Amino acid sequence: MLFAVLYFYSTLLAPMDGEQIFGWRTLLTFPCLSAFIWWSGKQQLVIGLAQRMCRDPRIIIGALATSAFLGLQLWLFMWAPLHGRALHVSLGYFLLPLTMLLTGRLLYRERLSRLQNVAAACAAIGVANAFIQVGSLSWETLAVALGYPFYFVIRRRMDANHLGGLWFDMALLLPAGLYFIVTGSVGMEALESHRALLLLIPLLGVLSSTALVFYMLSSQMLPLSLFGLLGYVEPVLLVFVALLLGETIRGSEWLTYIPIWLAVALLAADGLRSLRLPRRSED
Numbered sequence: 001m002l003f004a005v006l007y008f009y010s011t012l013l014a015p016m017d018g019e020q021i022f023g024w025r026t027l028l029t030f031p032c033l034s035a036f037i038w039w040s041g042k043q044q045l046v047i048g049l050a051q052r053m054c055r056d057p058r059i060i061i062g063a064l065a066t067s068a069f070l071g072l073q074l075w076l077f078m079w080a081p082l083h084g085r086a087l088h089v090s091l092g093y094f095l096l097p098l099t100m101l102l103t104g105r106l107l108y109r110e111r112l113s114r115l116q117n118v119a120a121a122c123a124a125i126g127v128a129n130a131f132i133q134v135g136s137l138s139w140e141t142l143a144v145a146l147g148y149p150f151y152f153v154i155r156r157r158m159d160a161n162h163l164g165g166l167w168f169d170m171a172l173l174l175p176a177g178l179y180f181i182v183t184g185s186v187g188m189e190a191l192e193s194h195r196a197l198l199l200l201i202p203l204l205g206v207l208s209s210t211a212l213v214f215y216m217l218s219s220q221m222l223p224l225s226l227f228g229l230l231g232y233v234e235p236v237l238l239v240f241v242a243l244l245l246g247e248t249i250r251g252s253e254w255l256t257y258i259p260i261w262l263a264v265a266l267l268a269a270d271g272l273r274s275l276r277l278p279r280r281s282e283d
Contacts, residue, residue: 002211004237007086009207010078011245013200018079020184021204025078026071026177028205029212030170036213037163045164062158066165067172069151074173076143085140086242087249092144093235094260097267098123103149115273119266126259133252163216235264 010021037043053059080089098120104110112120130137137145155161160168186194243249249257 001237002207002214003234004241006204006207006211007077007081007238007241008244009200009204010081013197013204014082015194016184016186016197018075018082019180020186021078021082022071022075023177023180023184024201024204025074025208026170026173027181028202029208030174032205032209033167033170033212036209036216037167042163045162046167047164049160049164049168059158059160062154063160063165063168064172066151066154066158066160067169069147069154070169071173071176072143073147073151076140080140081241081245084245084247085138086245087239087247088138088140089144090235090238090242091137091257091260092141093238094257094264095123095127095141095145096148096235098260098263099145099149100152101267103153107153113270115266115270119263119270122259122263122266126256126263129255129259130253133256 010018013021016024037046049059053063076089080086101112101116102120105112127137152161155165158165186197
Protein backbone atom coordinates (compact mmCIF):
# COMPACT_ATOMS: atom_id res chain seq x y z
CA MET A 1 0.00 0.00 0.00
CA LEU A 2 2.87 2.36 0.74
CA PHE A 3 4.32 1.82 -2.73
CA ALA A 4 0.92 2.78 -4.21
CA VAL A 5 0.86 5.89 -1.99
CA LEU A 6 4.36 6.71 -3.23
CA TYR A 7 3.13 6.32 -6.82
CA PHE A 8 0.52 9.03 -6.22
CA TYR A 9 2.78 11.12 -4.01
CA SER A 10 5.01 12.28 -6.88
CA THR A 11 2.10 14.31 -8.28
CA LEU A 12 2.10 16.40 -5.08
CA LEU A 13 5.72 17.48 -5.58
CA ALA A 14 5.11 19.92 -8.43
CA PRO A 15 6.86 21.86 -9.88
CA MET A 16 9.69 19.32 -9.46
CA ASP A 17 10.16 16.99 -12.42
CA GLY A 18 10.55 13.20 -12.32
CA GLU A 19 14.36 13.35 -12.37
CA GLN A 20 14.54 15.67 -9.38
CA ILE A 21 12.03 13.61 -7.42
CA PHE A 22 14.10 10.51 -8.21
CA GLY A 23 17.18 12.34 -6.92
CA TRP A 24 15.59 13.23 -3.61
CA ARG A 25 14.19 9.73 -3.20
CA THR A 26 17.64 8.21 -3.76
CA LEU A 27 19.38 10.65 -1.45
CA LEU A 28 16.90 10.25 1.40
CA THR A 29 16.40 6.47 1.12
CA PHE A 30 20.09 5.54 1.26
CA PRO A 31 20.78 6.59 4.88
CA CYS A 32 17.56 4.94 6.06
CA LEU A 33 18.52 1.70 4.29
CA SER A 34 22.01 1.89 5.80
CA ALA A 35 20.58 2.37 9.29
CA PHE A 36 18.24 -0.60 8.84
CA ILE A 37 21.09 -2.87 7.67
CA TRP A 38 23.27 -1.99 10.65
CA TRP A 39 20.34 -2.14 13.09
CA SER A 40 19.40 -5.62 11.86
CA GLY A 41 23.02 -6.82 12.08
CA LYS A 42 23.36 -7.46 8.32
CA GLN A 43 26.44 -5.24 7.81
CA GLN A 44 28.59 -8.30 7.05
CA LEU A 45 26.67 -8.65 3.78
CA VAL A 46 27.97 -5.22 2.74
CA ILE A 47 31.50 -5.85 4.01
CA GLY A 48 31.70 -9.30 2.41
CA LEU A 49 30.54 -8.00 -0.98
CA ALA A 50 33.07 -5.15 -0.79
CA GLN A 51 35.85 -7.64 -0.12
CA ARG A 52 34.77 -9.72 -3.11
CA MET A 53 34.80 -6.60 -5.29
CA CYS A 54 38.43 -6.01 -4.33
CA ARG A 55 39.33 -9.55 -5.38
CA ASP A 56 37.23 -9.69 -8.56
CA PRO A 57 36.67 -6.48 -10.60
CA ARG A 58 33.95 -8.22 -12.61
CA ILE A 59 31.68 -7.91 -9.59
CA ILE A 60 32.15 -4.12 -9.73
CA ILE A 61 31.00 -4.15 -13.36
CA GLY A 62 27.99 -6.23 -12.36
CA ALA A 63 27.19 -3.84 -9.50
CA LEU A 64 27.31 -0.87 -11.90
CA ALA A 65 24.89 -2.70 -14.22
CA THR A 66 22.39 -3.63 -11.50
CA SER A 67 22.58 -0.12 -10.04
CA ALA A 68 21.80 1.40 -13.44
CA PHE A 69 18.83 -0.96 -13.94
CA LEU A 70 17.47 -0.23 -10.47
CA GLY A 71 17.93 3.50 -11.04
CA LEU A 72 15.88 3.28 -14.23
CA GLN A 73 13.07 1.53 -12.36
CA LEU A 74 13.07 4.03 -9.47
CA TRP A 75 13.05 6.96 -11.90
CA LEU A 76 10.28 5.43 -14.02
CA PHE A 77 8.15 4.82 -10.93
CA MET A 78 8.27 8.53 -10.02
CA TRP A 79 8.15 9.84 -13.61
CA ALA A 80 5.17 7.91 -15.02
CA PRO A 81 2.38 9.43 -12.84
CA LEU A 82 3.57 12.93 -13.80
CA HIS A 83 3.36 12.25 -17.55
CA GLY A 84 0.15 10.25 -17.94
CA ARG A 85 2.00 6.92 -18.27
CA ALA A 86 0.96 5.35 -14.96
CA LEU A 87 -1.25 2.72 -16.62
CA HIS A 88 1.62 1.60 -18.87
CA VAL A 89 3.89 1.10 -15.86
CA SER A 90 1.17 -0.71 -13.92
CA LEU A 91 0.72 -3.08 -16.89
CA GLY A 92 4.45 -3.80 -16.66
CA TYR A 93 4.01 -4.77 -13.01
CA PHE A 94 1.11 -7.05 -13.96
CA LEU A 95 3.34 -8.76 -16.54
CA LEU A 96 6.30 -8.95 -14.16
CA PRO A 97 5.24 -12.15 -12.28
CA LEU A 98 4.82 -13.85 -15.65
CA THR A 99 8.16 -12.71 -17.07
CA MET A 100 9.83 -13.78 -13.82
CA LEU A 101 8.10 -17.15 -14.13
CA LEU A 102 9.27 -17.56 -17.73
CA THR A 103 12.79 -16.47 -16.80
CA GLY A 104 12.93 -19.23 -14.19
CA ARG A 105 11.66 -21.73 -16.75
CA LEU A 106 14.06 -20.77 -19.54
CA LEU A 107 17.23 -20.00 -17.57
CA TYR A 108 16.92 -22.22 -14.49
CA ARG A 109 14.79 -25.07 -15.90
CA GLU A 110 12.15 -24.55 -13.24
CA ARG A 111 9.02 -26.60 -13.88
CA LEU A 112 5.69 -24.83 -14.35
CA SER A 113 2.43 -26.08 -12.89
CA ARG A 114 -0.69 -26.51 -15.00
CA LEU A 115 -2.17 -23.22 -13.73
CA GLN A 116 1.09 -21.40 -14.44
CA ASN A 117 1.05 -22.67 -18.02
CA VAL A 118 -2.55 -21.51 -18.47
CA ALA A 119 -1.62 -18.14 -16.94
CA ALA A 120 1.23 -17.76 -19.41
CA ALA A 121 -1.15 -18.52 -22.28
CA CYS A 122 -3.64 -15.90 -21.06
CA ALA A 123 -0.89 -13.31 -20.80
CA ALA A 124 0.22 -14.17 -24.34
CA ILE A 125 -3.30 -13.32 -25.58
CA GLY A 126 -3.11 -9.92 -23.88
CA VAL A 127 0.34 -9.19 -25.28
CA ALA A 128 -0.76 -10.30 -28.76
CA ASN A 129 -3.68 -7.85 -28.64
CA ALA A 130 -1.31 -5.02 -27.69
CA PHE A 131 0.81 -5.83 -30.72
CA ILE A 132 -2.26 -5.95 -32.97
CA GLN A 133 -3.56 -2.60 -31.70
CA VAL A 134 -0.37 -0.52 -31.65
CA GLY A 135 2.33 -2.79 -33.06
CA SER A 136 4.15 -3.16 -29.75
CA LEU A 137 3.97 -2.79 -26.00
CA SER A 138 5.00 0.62 -24.67
CA TRP A 139 8.62 1.06 -23.66
CA GLU A 140 7.51 1.76 -20.07
CA THR A 141 5.73 -1.60 -19.89
CA LEU A 142 8.71 -3.45 -21.37
CA ALA A 143 11.17 -1.65 -19.08
CA VAL A 144 9.38 -3.01 -16.00
CA ALA A 145 8.40 -6.45 -17.32
CA LEU A 146 11.82 -7.26 -18.81
CA GLY A 147 14.12 -5.05 -16.75
CA TYR A 148 13.51 -6.62 -13.34
CA PRO A 149 14.13 -10.24 -14.47
CA PHE A 150 17.41 -9.10 -16.05
CA TYR A 151 18.27 -7.29 -12.82
CA PHE A 152 17.67 -10.33 -10.62
CA VAL A 153 19.52 -12.67 -12.99
CA ILE A 154 22.62 -10.48 -12.76
CA ARG A 155 22.27 -10.28 -8.97
CA ARG A 156 22.16 -14.08 -8.79
CA ARG A 157 25.17 -14.44 -11.06
CA MET A 158 27.07 -12.06 -8.74
CA ASP A 159 25.84 -13.97 -5.65
CA ALA A 160 24.64 -10.59 -4.38
CA ASN A 161 20.87 -11.10 -4.20
CA HIS A 162 20.66 -9.73 -0.65
CA LEU A 163 20.64 -6.48 1.34
CA GLY A 164 24.34 -5.95 0.72
CA GLY A 165 23.77 -5.93 -3.03
CA LEU A 166 20.86 -3.49 -2.64
CA TRP A 167 23.05 -1.22 -0.48
CA PHE A 168 25.68 -0.98 -3.22
CA ASP A 169 22.98 -0.39 -5.84
CA MET A 170 21.69 2.60 -3.88
CA ALA A 171 25.19 3.86 -3.03
CA LEU A 172 26.21 3.89 -6.69
CA LEU A 173 23.07 5.88 -7.52
CA LEU A 174 23.94 8.71 -5.13
CA PRO A 175 26.03 10.74 -7.66
CA ALA A 176 23.17 10.62 -10.19
CA GLY A 177 20.69 11.55 -7.46
CA LEU A 178 22.75 14.55 -6.39
CA TYR A 179 23.17 15.64 -10.01
CA PHE A 180 19.42 15.60 -10.65
CA ILE A 181 18.74 17.52 -7.44
CA VAL A 182 21.26 20.26 -8.29
CA THR A 183 20.24 20.59 -11.96
CA GLY A 184 16.50 20.13 -11.42
CA SER A 185 13.76 22.61 -12.16
CA VAL A 186 13.46 23.67 -8.52
CA GLY A 187 16.70 24.92 -7.01
CA MET A 188 17.42 25.23 -3.31
CA GLU A 189 16.71 28.98 -3.36
CA ALA A 190 13.38 28.38 -5.12
CA LEU A 191 12.16 26.19 -2.26
CA GLU A 192 11.33 29.39 -0.35
CA SER A 193 8.57 30.10 -2.88
CA HIS A 194 7.29 26.54 -2.61
CA ARG A 195 7.12 26.17 1.16
CA ALA A 196 5.04 22.97 0.99
CA LEU A 197 8.02 21.17 -0.55
CA LEU A 198 10.02 21.75 2.64
CA LEU A 199 7.66 19.27 4.31
CA LEU A 200 6.81 17.08 1.32
CA ILE A 201 10.43 16.30 0.35
CA PRO A 202 11.45 14.87 3.78
CA LEU A 203 8.15 12.95 3.87
CA LEU A 204 9.10 11.43 0.49
CA GLY A 205 12.19 9.95 2.17
CA VAL A 206 10.10 8.64 5.07
CA LEU A 207 7.56 6.99 2.74
CA SER A 208 10.20 5.49 0.47
CA SER A 209 12.42 4.11 3.24
CA THR A 210 9.46 2.84 5.30
CA ALA A 211 8.02 1.00 2.30
CA LEU A 212 11.42 -0.51 1.57
CA VAL A 213 12.00 -1.58 5.18
CA PHE A 214 8.54 -3.18 5.44
CA TYR A 215 9.25 -4.95 2.15
CA MET A 216 12.54 -6.31 3.52
CA LEU A 217 10.98 -7.35 6.83
CA SER A 218 8.06 -9.12 5.16
CA SER A 219 10.43 -11.00 2.84
CA GLN A 220 12.17 -12.36 5.96
CA MET A 221 9.11 -13.01 8.18
CA LEU A 222 6.53 -14.40 5.73
CA PRO A 223 6.58 -17.74 3.92
CA LEU A 224 8.00 -17.21 0.45
CA SER A 225 4.79 -18.35 -1.26
CA LEU A 226 2.66 -15.90 0.74
CA PHE A 227 5.18 -13.11 0.17
CA GLY A 228 5.06 -13.70 -3.58
CA LEU A 229 1.26 -13.90 -3.54
CA LEU A 230 0.95 -10.52 -1.82
CA GLY A 231 3.18 -9.08 -4.53
CA TYR A 232 0.23 -9.33 -6.94
CA VAL A 233 -1.64 -6.71 -4.90
CA GLU A 234 0.70 -3.84 -5.87
CA PRO A 235 -0.16 -3.62 -9.61
CA VAL A 236 -3.88 -3.63 -8.75
CA LEU A 237 -3.33 -0.63 -6.48
CA LEU A 238 -1.19 1.07 -9.15
CA VAL A 239 -4.08 0.80 -11.63
CA PHE A 240 -6.40 2.43 -9.09
CA VAL A 241 -3.90 5.27 -8.68
CA ALA A 242 -3.64 5.69 -12.47
CA LEU A 243 -7.43 5.88 -12.79
CA LEU A 244 -7.55 8.31 -9.87
CA LEU A 245 -5.09 10.54 -11.74
CA GLY A 246 -7.48 10.68 -14.70
CA GLU A 247 -6.05 8.01 -17.02
CA THR A 248 -8.53 5.74 -18.79
CA ILE A 249 -8.49 2.28 -20.36
CA ARG A 250 -9.66 2.59 -23.98
CA GLY A 251 -12.06 0.05 -25.42
CA SER A 252 -9.40 -1.58 -27.60
CA GLU A 253 -7.12 -2.02 -24.58
CA TRP A 254 -9.51 -4.18 -22.56
CA LEU A 255 -8.49 -7.29 -24.51
CA THR A 256 -4.94 -6.59 -23.34
CA TYR A 257 -5.74 -5.95 -19.69
CA ILE A 258 -8.41 -8.61 -19.05
CA PRO A 259 -6.33 -11.66 -20.13
CA ILE A 260 -3.32 -10.37 -18.17
CA TRP A 261 -5.47 -9.75 -15.09
CA LEU A 262 -6.87 -13.26 -15.51
CA ALA A 263 -3.30 -14.60 -15.74
CA VAL A 264 -2.41 -12.86 -12.47
CA ALA A 265 -5.56 -14.29 -10.83
CA LEU A 266 -4.52 -17.79 -11.96
CA LEU A 267 -1.03 -17.28 -10.50
CA ALA A 268 -2.62 -16.11 -7.25
CA ALA A 269 -4.84 -19.22 -7.20
CA ASP A 270 -1.78 -21.37 -7.83
CA GLY A 271 -0.02 -19.65 -4.93
CA LEU A 272 -2.97 -20.25 -2.61
CA ARG A 273 -3.02 -23.90 -3.63
CA SER A 274 0.68 -24.27 -2.84
CA LEU A 275 0.10 -22.70 0.58
CA ARG A 276 -2.65 -25.17 1.42
CA LEU A 277 -0.76 -28.29 0.36
CA PRO A 278 1.81 -28.20 3.22
CA ARG A 279 -0.98 -27.63 5.75
CA ARG A 280 -2.90 -30.64 4.45
CA SER A 281 0.23 -32.79 4.63
CA GLU A 282 0.79 -31.62 8.23
CA ASP A 283 -2.80 -32.55 9.14
